[in-house]
Amino acid sequence: MSQKSRLETALLKPIKHNIISIIDKKRRGGTHTEKEIRFLVETMVSGETADYQVSAWLMATCIQGLNLEETTWLTRAFVDSGEVLDLSSIEGVIVDKHSTGGVGDKATLVLVPLLAVSGVHVVKLSGRGLGFTGGTIDKLEAIPNFHVALSNEEILAQMKSIGAAISSQTTDLAPADGKMYALRDVTATVDSIPLIAASVVSKKIATGAQAIVLDIKVGRGAFMKTREDAQALAKTCRKVGQQLGRSISTVISSMDQPLGYSIGHTLEVIEALETLKGEGPGDLRELCLKLGSVLLVSAGISPNLEKAEAQLATHLDDGTAYKKFQELVSAQGGDLEALEDTSLMPQPERIRIFPASKSGYVKTLDSLKIAQAAKLLGAGRTTKETPIDLGVGVILRKKIGDFVEAGEALVELFVGKKHDEEAFEQLKEAILLSDTPVTPPPLVDEVSLSATNF
Amino acid sequence: MSQKSRLETALLKPIKHNIISIIDKKRRGGTHTEKEIRFLVETMVSGETADYQVSAWLMATCIQGLNLEETTWLTRAFVDSGEVLDLSSIEGVIVDKHSTGGVGDKATLVLVPLLAVSGVHVVKLSGRGLGFTGGTIDKLEAIPNFHVALSNEEILAQMKSIGAAISSQTTDLAPADGKMYALRDVTATVDSIPLIAASVVSKKIATGAQAIVLDIKVGRGAFMKTREDAQALAKTCRKVGQQLGRSISTVISSMDQPLGYSIGHTLEVIEALETLKGEGPGDLRELCLKLGSVLLVSAGISPNLEKAEAQLATHLDDGTAYKKFQELVSAQGGDLEALEDTSLMPQPERIRIFPASKSGYVKTLDSLKIAQAAKLLGAGRTTKETPIDLGVGVILRKKIGDFVEAGEALVELFVGKKHDEEAFEQLKEAILLSDTPVTPPPLVDEVSLSATNF
Numbered sequence: 001m002s003q004k005s006r007l008e009t010a011l012l013k014p015i016k017h018n019i020i021s022i023i024d025k026k027r028r029g030g031t032h033t034e035k036e037i038r039f040l041v042e043t044m045v046s047g048e049t050a051d052y053q054v055s056a057w058l059m060a061t062c063i064q065g066l067n068l069e070e071t072t073w074l075t076r077a078f079v080d081s082g083e084v085l086d087l088s089s090i091e092g093v094i095v096d097k098h099s100t101g102g103v104g105d106k107a108t109l110v111l112v113p114l115l116a117v118s119g120v121h122v123v124k125l126s127g128r129g130l131g132f133t134g135g136t137i138d139k140l141e142a143i144p145n146f147h148v149a150l151s152n153e154e155i156l157a158q159m160k161s162i163g164a165a166i167s168s169q170t171t172d173l174a175p176a177d178g179k180m181y182a183l184r185d186v187t188a189t190v191d192s193i194p195l196i197a198a199s200v201v202s203k204k205i206a207t208g209a210q211a212i213v214l215d216i217k218v219g220r221g222a223f224m225k226t227r228e229d230a231q232a233l234a235k236t237c238r239k240v241g242q243q244l245g246r247s248i249s250t251v252i253s254s255m256d257q258p259l260g261y262s263i264g265h266t267l268e269v270i271e272a273l274e275t276l277k278g279e280g281p282g283d284l285r286e287l288c289l290k291l292g293s294v295l296l297v298s299a300g301i302s303p304n305l306e307k308a309e310a311q312l313a314t315h316l317d318d319g320t321a322y323k324k325f326q327e328l329v330s331a332q333g334g335d336l337e338a339l340e341d342t343s344l345m346p347q348p349e350r351i352r353i354f355p356a357s358k359s360g361y362v363k364t365l366d367s368l369k370i371a372q373a374a375k376l377l378g379a380g381r382t383t384k385e386t387p388i389d390l391g392v393g394v395i396l397r398k399k400i401g402d403f404v405e406a407g408e409a410l411v412e413l414f415v416g417k418k419h420d421e422e423a424f425e426q427l428k429e430a431i432l433l434s435d436t437p438v439t440p441p442p443l444v445d446e447v448s449l450s451a452t453n454f
Numbered sequence: 455m456s457q458k459s460r461l462e463t464a465l466l467k468p469i470k471h472n473i474i475s476i477i478d479k480k481r482r483g484g485t486h487t488e489k490e491i492r493f494l495v496e497t498m499v500s501g502e503t504a505d506y507q508v509s510a511w512l513m514a515t516c517i518q519g520l521n522l523e524e525t526t527w528l529t530r531a532f533v534d535s536g537e538v539l540d541l542s543s544i545e546g547v548i549v550d551k552h553s554t555g556g557v558g559d560k561a562t563l564v565l566v567p568l569l570a571v572s573g574v575h576v577v578k579l580s581g582r583g584l585g586f587t588g589g590t591i592d593k594l595e596a597i598p599n600f601h602v603a604l605s606n607e608e609i610l611a612q613m614k615s616i617g618a619a620i621s622s623q624t625t626d627l628a629p630a631d632g633k634m635y636a637l638r639d640v641t642a643t644v645d646s647i648p649l650i651a652a653s654v655v656s657k658k659i660a661t662g663a664q665a666i667v668l669d670i671k672v673g674r675g676a677f678m679k680t681r682e683d684a685q686a687l688a689k690t691c692r693k694v695g696q697q698l699g700r701s702i703s704t705v706i707s708s709m710d711q712p713l714g715y716s717i718g719h720t721l722e723v724i725e726a727l728e729t730l731k732g733e734g735p736g737d738l739r740e741l742c743l744k745l746g747s748v749l750l751v752s753a754g755i756s757p758n759l760e761k762a763e764a765q766l767a768t769h770l771d772d773g774t775a776y777k778k779f780q781e782l783v784s785a786q787g788g789d790l791e792a793l794e795d796t797s798l799m800p801q802p803e804r805i806r807i808f809p810a811s812k813s814g815y816v817k818t819l820d821s822l823k824i825a826q827a828a829k830l831l832g833a834g835r836t837t838k839e840t841p842i843d844l845g846v847g848v849i850l851r852k853k854i855g856d857f858v859e860a861g862e863a864l865v866e867l868f869v870g871k872k873h874d875e876e877a878f879e880q881l882k883e884a885i886l887l888s889d890t891p892v893t894p895p896p897l898v899d900e901v902s903l904s905a906t907n908f
Contacts, residue, residue: 024642027516052509056641059513062481187510188478 019049026060034073041077041176051183058180058189066194071236072243074194078202079244081176085152085208087123090159093299094121096209097291098200100224100233102217103367104258108136108166109272110280110288110316113324116164117315118292118308119301123159124166125173125207137168139272142265142345142390146334162327173206191223197236201248211247211298213291218445221367222255227445238450249294252445253287257365257400260284263374264393264414266345273339276325278317283399283443289313290444297449305447346391348414354424356404360433365400369430370411376423378416392416394427401440404433473503480514488527495531495630505637512634512643520648525690526697528648532656533698535630539606539662541577544613547753548575550663551745552654554678554687556671557821558712562590562620563726564734564742564770567778570618571769572746572762573755577613578620579627579661591622593726596719596799596844600788616781627660645677651690655702665701665752667745672899675821676709681899692904703748706899707741711819711854714738717828718847718868720799727793730779732771737853737897743767744898751903759901800845802868808878810858814887819854823884824865830877832870846870848881855894858887 022036040057043049066074087094095115099105108124115122126136137148150158150167158165177199184190204212214237217223218230234250241248260281262271274280275288293308302308315321330336338344374380378389395412398404411427413420476490486494494511497503520528541548549569553559562578569576580590591602604612604621612619631653638644658666668691671677672684688704695702714735716725728734729742747762756762769775784790792798828834832843849866852858865881867874 020640020642023513027513027642050640051504051506052637053641055506055510056513056643059477059481059510060517060642063514063517183506186474186504187507188474188481188514189510 019043019053023053023057023060026057026064029064031067032070032073034069037070037073038077041074041081041180044179045081045176054180055183055187055189058184058187058192058195061195062189062192068236068239068243071194071198072240074198075202075205075240076244078174078177078198079205082172082174082206084206085123085125085155085173087156087159087208089156090121092119092121093211093301094123094159094209095211095213095295095299096123096204096207097213097215097295098204099215100196100200100217100222102215102253102255102259103221103371104260104263104268106136106139106260106262106268106272107215107284107288107291109139109269109325110275110284110321111292112164112166113276113328114288114292114312114315114321115295116162116328117320117324118296118311120163120211120295120299121159122164123155123207123209124164125169126166136166138388138390139265139268140166140334142269143329143334143338144344146329147332150332158331162324162331164324164328166328166332174202177202193229193233193236196223196233197240201237201240201244201246204248205244205246209246211249211295212241213249213251213294213298215287215291216250216252217255218252219254219256219441221371227252231446234446234448238448241450247298247450249298249450250446250448251287251290251294253290254441254443254445255367256441258367258370258396259287261396261399262393263370263396264377264379265388265390266342266347267393267395267414269345270342273322273325273342276316276322277319285316286443288316290447294447294449298451300451305449346389348391348393348416350415352413352415352420352424353409354411354413354427355407356410356433357406358433359406360404360435361438362398362400362402362404362410362431363434363438364430364432365396366430369426370394370396373413373423373426373430376418376426377413377420378418389416389418392418394423399440401438473497473507477507477511477514480511480518483518485521486524486527488523491524491527492531495528495535495634498633499535499630508634509637509641509643512638512641512646512649515649516643516646519646522690522693522697525648525652526694528652529656529659529694530698532628532631532634532652533659536626536628536660538660539577539579539609539627541610541613541662543610544575546573546575547665547755548577548613548663549665549667549749549753550577550658550661551667551669551749552658553669554650554654554671554676556669556707556709556713557675557825558714558717558722560590560593560714560716560722560726561669561738561742561745563593563723563779564729564738564775565746566618566620567730567782568742568766568769568775569746569749570616570782571774571778572750572766574617574665574749574753575613576618577609577661577663578618579623580620590620592842592844593719593722594620594788596723597783597788597792598798600783601786604786612785616778616785618778618782620782620786628656631656647683647687647690650677650687651694655691655694655698655700658702659698659700663700665703665749666695667703667705667748667752669741669745670704670706671709672706673708673710673895675825681706685900688900688902692902695904701752701904703752703904704900704902705741705744705748707744708895708897708899709821710895712821712824712850713741715850715853716847717824717850718831718833719842719844720796720801721847721849721868723799724796727776727779727796730770730776731773739770740897742770744901748901748903752905754905759903800843802845802847802870804869806867806869806874806878807863808865808867808881809861810864810887811860812887813860814858814889815892816852816854816856816858816864816885817888817892818884818886819850820884823880824848824850827867827877827880827884830872830880831867831874832872843870843872846872848877853894855892
């Protein structure tokens with residue numbers, strides 16, 4: 001093609017002109033109209049606008065930004081691209097929780113039953129993990145016969161009967177977001193605050209919940225590398241929620257080290273069960289209480305965060321939450337005895353110790369590298385089709401700030417059919433020790449509550 | 455896909471990691487290494503890097519820029535993606551000319567024979583026009599039996615026998631540029647000075663000429679809208695040429711109105727023939743003398759531009775250049791009698807006058823809209839496959855600054871099978887008249903000479 005094309009473009013392409021001028025506008029830092037954003041999203045879904053045009057727009061957007069109005073319009077266009085779960089027949093407040101993604105994060109398994117015994121209904125549509133140990137849905141499959149794919153009717157029925165449901169996404173929620181996300185993932189356009197906000201909020205709105213809490217992870221191995229970015233994302237999500245009539249609260253929590261001690265499917269379910277019984281790791285319990293209390297206040301169930309936390313803690317300690325989890329497992333067909341006898345869940349073939357090379361204080365527990373070690377053992381997917389080994393994973397024996405003797409176990413590797421050598425090597429890079437005491441990072445950085453008007 | 459993907463991307467995609475990090479680097483305003491640029495271009499050609507990744511990089515590049523080194527590496531990678539015409543067996547200096555694209559620009563038809571009688575060899579590989587009346591190759595097909603597709607061997611033989619050849623691109627020159635250009639065209643990433651420079655210069659280098667002149671059009675209907683942009687593009691092209699060992703000179707010329715009076719294939723050939731006989735429009739002659747003199751000085755044939763211009767003017771006025779054009783037509787199989795009896799070339803069915811609606815001075819002759827009018831008459835392509843009508847087009851009876859009486863002909867429409875109504879309407883928008891005298895814009899704005907070291 002010749003360089004004459006500026007003229008030619010104008011002459012040749014009346015049909016494509018619209019999308020090219022939309023891309024061009026953002027390239028030059030312009031502000032879109034709602035119509036332009038809707039046109040972009042709708043023609044992307046219909047295929048009229050090509051992937052390479054969407055990705056050019058995405059890059060322009062990452063560099064030039066989107067203002068709050070544009071972000072809201074993008075969010076709404078995502079929501080409108082698919083179905084919205086109709087939960088209007090359910091009485092009471094329906095809440096939902098979302099995390100921007102963390103290693104060892106099994107908070108959903110604890111929160112769903114815990115909230116369901118605290119005066120709200122909980123709907124949780126989760127994804128499968130891709131790449132590292134992750135998806136709540138995958139974790140639940142460690143419970144034999146647990147049925148993860150509920151129909152919309154089953155979700156509704158279960159929420160009416162026991163107040164809670166966890167399911168994979170059977171409905172096509174915000175498919176435009178899914179399509180755009182797949183492109184962002186391979187074009188270096190993932191970490192844009194407005195794009196992340198539109199993606200997160202659109203899914204939550206499509207799920208139908210009235211009060212939503214977002215757990216925004218910050219630090220090593222998280223989407224948001226800095227506190228400022230996490231705060232900006234939190235603020236954008238809250239404001240977009242406000243514009244679209246949903247109460248979105250945010251909690252900023254640290255991903256400087258994995259949450260809890262366990263990474264891997266069976267291992268994480270076990271840790272969640274312990275937490276549901278009032279035991280389990282302190283950080284996991286703390287996070288669940290924070291996220292849960294935000295939702296209870298936001299939903300108008302509790303007058304303030306302290307009272308809400310106290311109420312939730314009681315439900316963990318007195319076994320109520322655990323009992324609700326049993327109901328949930330039972331409702332979704334899972335084997336209840338596996339909760340009592342966890343050896344009925346998928347198991348590793350053997351356990352290998354990763355010892356400390358010297359004595360010292362744990363300084364670094366690189367979440368990303370630890371996740372990678374678990375993946376190398378078979379706990380993560382390489383492609384969507386890769387089978388995962390639910391029985392493998394790692395248990396951290398120490399967290400940041402803990403003292404370890406030379407030769408003492410730092411990590412236990414739960415090894416399956418895959419070789420463990422690479423995972424073992426990976427852990428060497430993941431963990432750094434210090435000769436001097438280390439102060440562990442605080443878990444919860446900031447809580448921003450949005451009230452719901454019912 | 456879930457929002458967990460920052461982690462996942464790092465874990466999942468070792469193969470794609472490289473291209474994503476390259477895109478990411480430019481997104482954040484980083485400077486590429488030669489290796490990165492070569493990787494991008496090579497994997498784009500091989501298909502490993504997807505179109506949507508290339509377009510994301512293109513957008514990042516449009517916004518963040520490329521420095522001279524990066525632009526040079528990109529140019530070299532384009533050249534290396536295909537063949538380079540081997541003209542080493544030809545004695546003497548080989549020159550080439552390129553225009554960034556103008557309406558009514560038939561300078562190549564004049565310059566090739568004119569230069570060939572002035573001490574240099576001329577190789578001109580041209581494209582076909584897409585969209586508006588344009589390609590030199592299409593214009594030459596107005597001469598019955600003119601053979602436009604020469605093999606490399608035929609080009610070489612003809613340059614040895616008569617010192618000049620004009621051919622369509624039979625060899626795959628800089629195919630990576632072609633591929634990237636096609637994407638730029640539909641992603642609002644056309645007007646980036648480094649990208650245009652790499653595109654233009656790579657094609658010229660692949661053609662094998664030693665001294666090159668670029669005619670950079672500026673103004674209404676041109677790639678470069680402002681003098682500053684045109685100067686920046688000219689400078690970048692000259693410097694990239696220098697880096698790659700080729701002498702690239704630049705001329706900045708106005709595209710505020712079409713060049714000459716004729717737009718359309720037969721019409722433009724006729725105007726070129728007139729110019730080759732020492733007649734023809736003053737602006738076309740002036741531009742040919744400027745571009746030609748730059749090449750003669752650059753090639754070391756003439757000591758300065760004045761002497762070179764005088765020499766070239768003589769060759770137009772004494773019929774030498776016209777005689778060489780006859781040789782060229784004859785060598786490429788064209789009917790010589792059509793040059794004398796131009797009614798043997800494709801003709802319109804009728805001529806319609808576009809009259810002035812009032813008396814006044816021509817103030818605006820919008821090149822783009824006039825080109826569009828010619829296209830509506832059938833002189834331009836809508837797609838690559840559209841047949842064009844070589845006999846149709848328009849002749850401007852007035853240029854900017856000329857006075858016209860109410861009802862007097864402003865334009866003649868050479869109409870073929872297509873309806874002329876739309877074209878007629880288009881001309882109403884293209885031409886504005888003023889009650890007060892208008893000074894015509896100067897044609898040549900700036901000449902920057904690069905010397906060749908032979």
